[in-house]
Amino acid sequence: MWRPGRRPEDGPVTEIVAGLYLSPWELIVLLGAVALVAARWLPPAARPRVTIAAVAVLVPSAVALGVTGVRWQLLPVAAGAAVALPFALSPLLRGRTGRPARRARWWVALPGSLACLGLMAAGPVAAWAFPVPAFPEPTGRFAVGTRVMQWTDPERPETFTADPHDRRTVVVQLWYPARQSPADARRAQYLGHTEHEARTVSAALVRQVGLPGFLVDGVPRARSHAVFDAPVAGGGERFPVVLFSPGSGGVRTQNTAWAEELASHGYVVAGLDHPYDSAAVVLADGRTLRTRTESTGDRDKDDELAARWTAVRAADLRFVLTRLDRLDRGEGAGPLTGRLDTGRAAVTGHSMGGAAALQAARRDRRFDAVIDLDGYPHGPATPTLRQPALALTQAITPDTDPRYLPRLTRALERNTAPSYRLTVPGAAHLTFMDGPLYLPPLPSVTGSLGRTDSPRVVAATTLAFLNTTLRHQPGDLPGTLSAYGHLSVHHPKDSG
Incomplete structure (x- = not known):
């Protein structure tokens, strides 16, 4: 009789948020990436705080995903965040060095923002199409x-x-x-x-x-x-x-x-x-x-x-x-x-x-x-x-x-x-x-x-x-x- 148990090499488990087909860490990365892009379109006073908060969320959650394992469905989200990151951080860094902050004009930034959001939207769509199976709760008394x-x-x-x-x-x-x-x-x-x-x-x-x-x-x-x-x-x-x-x-x-x-x-x-x-x-x-x-x-x-x-x-x-x-x-x-x-x-x-x-x-x-x-x-x-x-x-x-x-x-x-x-x-x-x-x-x-x-x-x-x-x-x-x-x-x- 073979009665296997858990082995050390089994690795971590991805818990999926019901209905979203994303794990909590994946969901946090997605929200942080969206916030990074959205910060460009907020009132000037709110932009730095939202940008810093988005980066503060993205970095630890990305590290956590590196430990638990990154699914391919999140790669478009990561790509969108990677494209948006230098444009979001550049005005902050220039301001800290005393140089005037420069932002792309809206008619240039809009297509870029939409492209990044499109990449980010592809992540949850891919997770929905090819999810981690969420098994229905058994309905019996046992x-x-x-x-x-x-x-x-x-x-x-x-x-x-x-x-x-x-x-x-x-x-x-x-x-x-x-x-x-x-x-x-x-x-x-x-x-x-x-x-x-x-x-x-x-x-x-x-x-x-x-x-x-x-x-x-x-x-x-x-x-x-x-x-x-x-x-x-x-x-x-x-x-x-x-x-x-x-x-x-x-x-x-x-x-x-x-x-x-x-x-x-x-x-x-x-x-x-x-x-x-x-x-x-x-x-x-x-x-x-x-x-x-x-x-x-x-x-x-x-x-x-x-x-x-x-x-x-x-x-x-x-x-x-x-x-x-x-x-x-x-x-x-x-x-x-x-x-x-x-x-x-x-x-x-x-x-x-x-x-x-x-x-x-x-x-x-x-x-x-x-x-x-x-x-x-x-x-x-x-x-x-x-x-x-x-x-x-x-x-x-x-x-x-x-x-x-x-x-x-x-x-x-x-x-x-x-x-x-x-x-x-x-x-x-x-x-x-x-x-x-x-x-x-x-x-x-x-x-x-x-x-x-x-x-x-x-x-x-x-x-x-x-x-x-x-x-x-x-x-x-x-x-x-x-x-x-x-x-x-x-x-x-x-x-x-």
Whole structure:
């Protein structure tokens, strides 16, 4: 069992002012820079005092940022301040030496001031477009704890390597209901248990999509609401488990906002890293395993590869459920022993992870429910599903793979248990993960629901489904789901 803690090299954390996507020090630098430019247009008596105050604010805050780390989003602000500084200080310095103060005429100074203010405005705009993710506060009655496990399946060889002795190893992160931690408890790093791991994973993710790494430099700085190794919630309650498989190239933490919300409502969420499929997987021994899943461009070959990779992921999910059951029964004793109700288990996934969840549910009746977050159903359609299923999809457009909806509908129609397909208006493929929290709000990329509503919709719909299927809570599930989009319900009697 691997239970990492904080390391000295983790570095400082950037706390972001809500709604501004700037840290307090960044905000002070911005205000000081603006004041430096604005001083030129104040009454003569006020100019020296405002200029001195602006410089007095800028210097220490810039030093503080040098210690905590400067984000690229602040560079335009720094450039504007650097251009304005000599023009602001020159009259003061000349006055102190007894020489007459000289200021540029207004018709010369105005374009320069506007150019500096334009640079300074670019900073907050860039911080808004590429922010440090601010995770929504979980709404459940529990605080959230998290821990990382690493398990090796002795029965399965690692098919991505040529070493016949290599066995399949899976890294799993658990989010679980916890006791309230002290106010000063350090929150969990996003994308990894240390800043080094977070930066390794972030760099791998941006390489995968072809983005310059500096654009999302705020992502590895982020911290969620969970606390590593926080004490499990008291009371002796046993919690249903929800396994999660990320999208192709995705990582175990890509749905952290969703996982924390479920954990706050009394579920244990187990997010998987799939070695050689996830963008980067950092093992306990320090090795980093990078993705080896690449498309060929040939649709038939890619379909065959996707089915094979999906099968590996499905086997990972089944293996992790087995290990969680052993953990609950005391193997590798830990704080979650006796608290995991693996008799109430759901399997979920995003994109290819959704396909893996469907395959795992088909093969393993221990899963009582399955959720597919906009995942194309790769692999065989048999055996038929026998568990309640929920599929969340983005709006179907002419650009959608024409095979997607028929294959998904066929799988749901053949289910021997009730199935629900919810098409969420305004959703895009990345709406169903953490992407809207830190990517530019482009409708074609993250959807049009916004940074607040995207995680809220995904969490609310899946929680309603899980509460009904795992906890058997009464209520109008179709009515609840219909409030978030267009709902299709497939009852067992509808299947042929």
